[in-house]
Amino acid sequence: MMPVKRGTDGEPIDVNEAAAQAWALAWQQMMEAGARTVKSNAFLSRTKDDEVAIAETPADLVYQIDKIQVLRYRPLTDKKADLPPVLICYGLFGRQTMIDLQEDRSLVRNMLEAGVDVYVVDWGNATRADQFLNFDDYVDHYLGSCVEHLVDANGGKPITLFGICEGGTFAAALAALRPKLFAGLALAITPIDFHGKPDEFRAGEGFLNSWIGNLDEADVDLIIDTHGMLPGAFTGAVFSSLTPINSMTKYNLGLAAMEGNEAAMLNFLRMEKWIADRPDHPGGAARQWLNQLYRENALVRGELVIGDEKVDLKKIACPVVNIYALQDHIIPVSCSKALSTFIAPDKYHEIGFPGGHVGVFVSRKAQGVVAGGLLEWMQDCLATDAAKPKHAAAKGKKQSKK
């Protein structure tokens, strides 16, 4: 005699009928999912790459040294803020186009609309001809020369350097080596303490720290010696593997969930375009990034040498704002916040953004929290006294804006 199947309520179940119902339900929902996918696929089939535009804010070349260019964004308003010019410096692992991904989510446009004079460093396309370039070249020579040029153009007055991710580490190092060049230093999602506090890492955070920490110097050297560079495809694969399920589902379930919605699809495609444009990282600098910083944590230990001089972060003399992402899976919060121990409290500000690494720039929320917070910090700390808003004087010595 067949045993009687019972449901969770203890009532007997007609197994055949239950199976038929489950099958019908699953079939119906699969059809619905299929219909959503069809809508997204239809959008993809009629969209051309040219229609997925990023970094459209017009800019002009004002300085060039080897492959490195400094571009000045054209003003979007007649208003001129009484603030030092801002030079934005992205890292070498990605493109600076992230700061201007789309018109309504553009850090650059937010600053331009506030009347700030904005410049950006474009590191260009490094090839194997650039494989021996290291921190001496990128920090001391290239970035240093770009800043010196803008200081000269600014009548000898210091400027604000805004470093992002690896560019933030470069910016912090340069501000420590040549403090007189800087009126202010803004950093975003920037690693300072490359070991951070592993006990505080959330699930999925700090993989780069532990994975690179698990390599030895010879492993890193083998990678760089073999390729000459740190290939963009290699770093891209590593970044994808930090979020395995997201990487596996974004082109199927993720696209289906958008149901062909134009705004959502274009946001997705813009981000994909940015990710796909991942340059090779020059080998010499990559070797230092991985061995000296990630493995040996030389920056916070005061052992990083650039241009024959040890980088002492305590020599940063200008006001600093440190923007970090509270759910950053690439640069955990403790890796960024470590900067606070090196800067005088009355000169140090923080903005903790409730989002992820890239969300700091591309999320809708970031336009208010990050861009707004950055502009407020510039008004409070960098404007001349006459231009300072009245509320600035009432601010505390050290504030954490979250």
Place this chain on the structure above:
Amino acid sequence: MAKSDDNMEQFFNLWKEGQETFLKTQQELYDGFQGALQGASDAGASSMDDPVKTWQKMVALWAPQFENFAAQFDAPIDGNAFFNKGRDAIFAMMDPAHWNKIIPEQLRGILETVAQGPRFADLATPQIDAAHSWRETLDYQTASADLAKVLQGAWGRAYQKFSEDYSLNDLQSGGTDEALEAWLACANKELLDTQRAPEFMDAQRRMIRASMEIKARQRDLAEAWSENYQIPTRSEVDDLTKIVHELRRELRQVKRDLANVRSEKSK
């Protein structure tokens, strides 16, 4: 003319002596092998009669691990067993998954012996290079399999967890979307936990090393090809790049020093 004839005669004498020396050396080499093989042979001097067995014994002397390795293949290859197993045996021989069971430890040992052995001036260089290359390929296969195994374990645990947490009843009362979300959350957690585990990181590290060694070998091959066709090799271009890089640095330093001197003088 006489002088010319003398030269020719001297040349022929020299050539003849060279040939005699070469043949004598070959004979000595042959005798050496013969003696070595006699030591390992049951039948003594008759060992050279069967060239296959002679070769096997010579390899056994050179790389003792080969005997174990060859034994793995004996069953399907030898006599009736081969024909009886028929199609399966042939497929087993061609299936890399089958090799993987026996190759990594034993064949790797053999290849290591060849690759790390003494290098001769005029003998066996291609074979030694091939042994290096084959060993690296095996290392890569092993490393890939090890990493896949660690990840497979994570997927297995995720299935296990999902099947415990999510029942058919949930599926009937909920929806496929909800079930999918639950499955992805389960898989994500297991994968993230695994990616932090030492066995994953060690497998990842071995995988990186193995893949880089393969790349480096490809580079060596490309360099050899380039050299053969009088094309500048990557190493040569890299050397030049480094020289230019260092020269530019020196020039930059000289310019800075000059500027400092000028600045001091103007004060």
